Amino acid sequence: MKYLIMAIAIVIISLYEVDFVHAASIINTTKSYTYEEYQEDVWILKSKYKNQLRIISFGNSEFGRKLYAIQVGKGKNNIMITGAHHGREWITSLLTMKMVEETAISLQANENYLDQFSIWFVPMLNPDGVTIQQGDIEKFPFLSKRRILKMNNGSTDFSSWKSNGLGIDLNRQYPAGWEALQHGSEKPSYKNYKGQKPLEARETNAIVKLTEQIKPVLAVSYHSSGQEIFWQYKNDNEQRDKKIAEAIAKETGYKLGEPKEDAVGGGYTDWFITTYQLPAFTIEICPLVEETNPPISSFASEWRRNEEIPLLLIEEAKTYIKSP
Secondary structure (H helix, E strand, C coil): CHHHHHHHHHHHHHHHHHHHHHHCCCCCCCCCCCHHHHHHHHHHHHHHCCCCEEEEEEEECCCCCEEEEEEECCCCEEEEEECCCCHHHCHHHHHHHHHHHHHHHHHHCCCCCCCCEEEEEECCCCHHHHHHHCCCHHHCCHHHHHHHHHHCCCCCCCCCCCCCCCCCCHHHCCCCCHHHCCCCECCCCCCCECCCCCCCCHHHHHHHHHHHHHCCCEEEEEEECCCEEECCCCCCCHHHHHHHHHHHHHHHCCEECCCCCCCCCCCHHHHHHHHHCCCEEEEEECCCCCCCCCCHHHHHHHHHHHCCHHHHHHHHHCCCCCCC
């Protein structure tokens, strides 16, 4: 009898361990997020949720790192959510990857709120910049390492790095007010260099082509930091877009940004609004930090603020589009 009880206990413990492993989150939100970890997570998610999502590689960074888009759901109306335009904003990659995972889990549980919609996530648009910002310049060619160091003003502290691997600020690259952009660097730099022409960078060129292909009805670009929502750039439908921005602000607790009258563009959402006259929002997460990445300790709070945003965006989009 003693051995029978022990055997039963072992079986119960084993089953518990299996359930625990199955339930455990793939995305580790307790430490900094590298490109390599991101790439691994992409394919683990695909393996686990093969019926809920699909992965496409829609281009490469300037140094050959893959740019991934993750489609969750199979509806014909698309919503785009991007992260990590800037190297030091890799915490937005964690946020959007956590959104991918949680959305896939809900679909696997037969929740059908994505019957009319698909959400396209591009969690890390700037993998070269993320890699540099985290101090891993040994992963770049020898001559490129020298150029990167020069663009960083000779400093081996790369924590302020925003740009891509060639020193171009990706969120100053879009053809919406690009010509009017001033007060940035006049040459490749760790921040604020807009490039010689719009869409010069491989990364911005790739995301524009993807956007043109899937034709989203709404777009969100996550950045950090400041806990603020920017929504206004030459909007033809200002009342509609402000209503959605106010709903996001209510959900997240972030303030609603009010751009200056002479504000210029160059950003992804600026381009999206002027190109499609559809809603687009730049959401700055995390309390304000200067010239570096927000601490990972802020993630849990920011996740609670943003975990319902994908569903909120769908509900808001339903109010102004027709079903396919």
